[in-house]
Amino acid sequence: MIRTVESEPHASPPVLAAYSYCEAVTGRQARNFAYGIRLLPTPQRRAMSALYAFSRRVDDIGDGALAQDVKVARLEETRAVLTRIREDGIDDDDTDPVAVALSHAAGHFPIPLGGLDELIDGVLMDVHGETYETWDDLKVYCRCVAGAIGRLSLGVFGTEPGARGVDRAPEYADTLGLALQLTNILRDVREDAVGGRTYLPADDLAKFGCSAGFSGPRPPEGSDFVGLVHFEVRRARALFAEGYRLLPMLDRRSGACVAAMAGIYRRLLDRIERDPEAVLRGRVSLPGREKAYVAVRGLSGLDARYVTRRTVRRRA
Incomplete structure (x- = not known):
């Protein structure tokens, strides 16, 4: 592409x-x-x-x-x-x-417009009240509503001529979309519960004693909610690490765009990890000045270089 x-x-x-x-x-x-x-x-x-x-x-x-x-x-x-x-x-x-x-x-x-058909399919899952037993089940939904957006965006960005591994660019764009969507799910866990929706896999909820749901500002009695959040955060971080492999395949400004959007969500994930129960008390977000800072780092390439170094060290 x-x-x-x-x-x-x-x-x-x-x-x-x-x-x-x-x-x-x-x-x-x-x-x-x-x-x-x-x-x-x-x-x-x-x-x-x-x-x-x-x-x-x-x-x-x-x-x-x-x-x-x-x-x-x-x-x-x-x-x-x-x-x-x-x-x-x-x-x-x-x-x-x-x-x-x-x-x-x-x-x-x-632009692979079929990705928008996938988005519609994902929203139809919401309309029909789908729930997800396992992470593999939830991934199907996440690929429709977020991975597809990553692949659509790649159609606009394109890839740099001669970039190594460019045939895997759509895969990395898709994976980055999954990372963003899982972060969204963690951030909105109470809001979704109040609206009658549960996205986190039932297997994970049962493992950490959270099957009763999240309709209040406190975790379910006797649950390990912190353990659940940290488990999902680790999953999201692994997705970010894989998805960030897309960045060297993009030109400077497209890479900055992706680094800025992903960087905002990665920092949001950091906040959720530091205080997991905050997502039950209200909407966790970044102030505008911090978002602007992340955008500047993206344009300078700092976030991309930082994440790439961390990914290389983890794989070494």
Whole structure:
């Protein structure tokens, strides 16, 4: 997946307006994602905003208060938009700005749009109330809602000519998505429980005495909640270490974007590890100034070099 777009693709005024809409959605709703993509050149940043805006639409359907059958119908309508983009493209004057922007981006970057079908499949799992017995089961869900986003993003980033092991770039992008999603699951464990959702594998919950769930600000009586969190943190760190092998395959600004987004989540994971019960008391997050600092480190390559050295030492 060699990077082929060096200059900004031609865009008509309606397409530029559509991209502006998607960038506004991204800036307003993407708390962590926006810090990374602002490091990209304009064409890639716009394409990533189109991907985000479409993904946000899918997530909002899944998280909304609609009846289950209505959610399923809306998700299938959204899938039909993807079919239109793949088969015929979307006219610049279409009334759906997200579809216009995504269609233009897909016409200029080798974006594997099937990843958005996978995202819809993952959200349908949420709609149908799927639960997960094992980590292997949960990985299927994580690959749909996050690994697919990593592979879609790689279509925008491309890879550097001559990069070693470049054939494994989609695999690493997918794995990095899993690391981010598992971090999300840990952060949102109580919020999800209150909403009737359980993502952590049932086997892991039983192993640490947490099968009763997390509806309150304290762990279940007699459980080893700290042990559970530390177990999942180690799993997430291993995924980060593997996924970071993608960074040397990207150009400087794409690598900075990925390093910034992943770095924010990695620091969030550090906070959760230091105080596991914090996720039961409220939403754990990083202040804006720390996110900005991580973005600067990503642009300078410091986070990438740091993680690469740690990964090499661990494998030695």
